[in-house]
Amino acid sequence: MRYITPLREGGSMPALAEADDEFMYVLKFRGAGQGVKALIAELIGGEIARLLGLKVPELVFANLDEGFGRTEGDEEIQDLLKASTGLNLALHFLSGSITFDPTVTTIPSQLASLIVWLDCLLVNVDRTARNTNMLLWHKELWLIDHGACLYFHHSWQNQQEMATRPFALIKDHVLLPQAGDLEAINTSSKVLLTEERIRNIVNLVPDEWLTTAESPFATVEEHREAYTQFLLTRLNHSEVFVKAAQHAREALI
Incomplete structure (x- = not known):
């Protein structure tokens, strides 16, 4: 208004x-x-984070x-x-919140691992020390701005190949040094992210965001299925990105 x-x-x-x-x-x-694609990434990424128990506005x-x-x-x-x-x-809007500063606030290993795991799943390039996209509000950590996730959808090229690859940019993640529980988080998170729940989240995306002129898909249903299949394939190959994140962490510490 x-x-x-x-x-x-x-x-x-x-x-x-x-x-x-x-x-x-x-x-x-x-x-x-970035048009509606940033909104789609924001919606899917934010709701997956919420499903995993993370705090998202x-x-x-x-x-x-x-x-x-x-x-x-x-x-x-x-x-x-x-x-x-x-x-x-x-x-x-989280009135009174402050930007998370890793030099001031220490995040428990389990929470840091969950956020790192999430960003590997979503290929989120935007959670670095330069731009953490995390806020502290009422002494709790909140995640914001997932618009840079799922960046393959800007071209829709090789998305299924990307779904099975490690996420190289995780080496720049602001919480990677604290993420010592990635294997345990991988097990518990995959239990929560069932196919039904993934489909329910993707189905939240409005049809009109999936019918843009640049869409390479013939129907809205095909467009939705492409997001769903990327996420399901990524989950089925999560050990690949978990091991890569662990190796990147070992190089840091």
């Missing part, structure tokens, strides 16, 4: 906004550079009408808002 302020820390320039439920949200725009669908933010004077923002009319995604 109300555009409050842009959040210029991110390249996609999300915004703080007030919705019709009178709560404030960090609004991610479909008209930003509530994710909601946000409808923007043509008049939203029309008083904003910045032409770049106006163009972004005009390109984002329709269905977008938003995260509940």
Whole structure:
């Protein structure tokens, strides 16, 4: 209902906004550079994290009408808002939260291992010391911004091959030095991530986000199945990325 302020820390320039439920949200725009694919990654990644027991701000669908933010004077923002009319995604705003600093706060090994495992599964390139995408709120760790996950979907080339490969960029993960329980986490997480639950999460993606002009799939069902099969294949080969993460950790410590 109300555009409050842009959040210029991110390249996609999300915004703080007030919705019709009178709560404030960090609004991610479909008209930003990565388009709806970043929203799809945010939704799938965030809900998988939540299923694993990690804390993620509530994710909601946000409808923007043509008049939203029309008083904003910045032409770049106006163009972004005009390109984002329709269905977008938003995260509940954690008022008073602070950015996680690994030099100040130590994370228990089990929690660090779970987050590292999640980011290996999702091929998340964006949880580094430079940009942790984690917040401390009421003395608890919260994960935000999964829009860089599943980056293969920007081209849809060799995704099944990628699903069986280690995740080389895990060496840069901010929590890798603390992740000493990866094997145990691998076992417990795979029990939670059943095929039914994976499909239920992928089915949350709105049809209109899967029918863009650049989609290489003939139908929405094929598009959904491609995400589902990537995740299921990745889970079935999780030992590959777990071993790679363990080797990368050993090189660090």
